[in-house]
Amino acid sequence: MQLGKVVGNVVLNNKNETLSGVTLLLVQPISSAREPVGRVIVAADSVGAGVGEHVFFVRGKEASFPFAPVEVPTDAGIVGIVDRWDLG
Amino acid sequence: MQIARVIGTVVATQKHAKFEGAKLLLVQPIALDDSPRGTPLLAVDSVGAGVHEKVLIVIEGRAAGEALGRKGAPVDAAVIGIIDEVDVHE
Numbered sequence: 182m183q184l185g186k187v188v189g190n191v192v193l194n195n196k197n198e199t200l201s202g203v204t205l206l207l208v209q210p211i212s213s214a215r216e217p218v219g220r221v222i223v224a225a226d227s228v229g230a231g232v233g234e235h236v237f238f239v240r241g242k243e244a245s246f247p248f249a250p251v252e253v254p255t256d257a258g259i260v261g262i263v264d265r266w267d268l269g
Numbered sequence: 270m271q272i273a274r275v276i277g278t279v280v281a282t283q284k285h286a287k288f289e290g291a292k293l294l295l296v297q298p299i300a301l302d303d304s305p306r307g308t309p310l311l312a313v314d315s316v317g318a319g320v321h322e323k324v325l326i327v328i329e330g331r332a333a334g335e336a337l338g339r340k341g342a343p344v345d346a347a348v349i350g351i352i353d354e355v356d357v358h359e
Contacts, residue, residue: 182293182311182346184279213277213295213309227343228283237281237293237311239345243330246343247285260343261284266295268277269320 182237184263185210187230191223199253206230206259208238213268224257235263272352273298273326275318279311287342294318294348296326301357312346313337325350 189207193200204226210218222238227247230236236259238244244258277295281288292314298306310328315336318324327333328346336347 182344183308184295184311210308218308227285237279237284239330239343241330241345243334243343243345246287246341249341258343261281261288261293264280264282266277266279268295269275 182239182260183210184213184266185222185224185236185238185259186215187232187234187236187259188221189232197254199251200225200255203248203253203255206232208236208257208259211235213266222257224259225253225255226259228259228262230259230262237261237263270325270327270349271298272301272355273312273324273348274303275320275322275324275348276309277320285343287337287339287344288313291337296324296346296348298326299323301355310346312348313344314348316348316351318348318351323352323355324348325352 185208333347
């Protein structure tokens, strides 16, 4: 999983029907020093995250697991809202 | 699998149910000379690893889910061992 910050959302009217009701958010992956890393991605949200929040997201097929038994065609999914992280 | 160092812990109250009770670690993949490689990532802990420890991680969904022991968990990385020693013969 990776840390990220929600920076927006994506609205689609014409989409794969398995995506209906799925919230798609724009996520900027960040480092543990809160710096942006790489490009912004679109991720399916299953935890009710909002713009400005720090989250962690999973990549790959596992991103669709929260929506089971519906097989949502997503390759990235927000699976937690981060309260904080502590560096040792 | 990759060698990494645990650099921190993550606290997340609101998360997918399959993460309940799981420990989330921030791990930095490292090279054989201990230098950092790439960005730190989050991995679920399956062995009781702590900050500063050198660990073995998997970055693949199925393997990570099996390490966590929960079917259908939306995870893609897990700590699967604490490394005592790495011997390089070259």
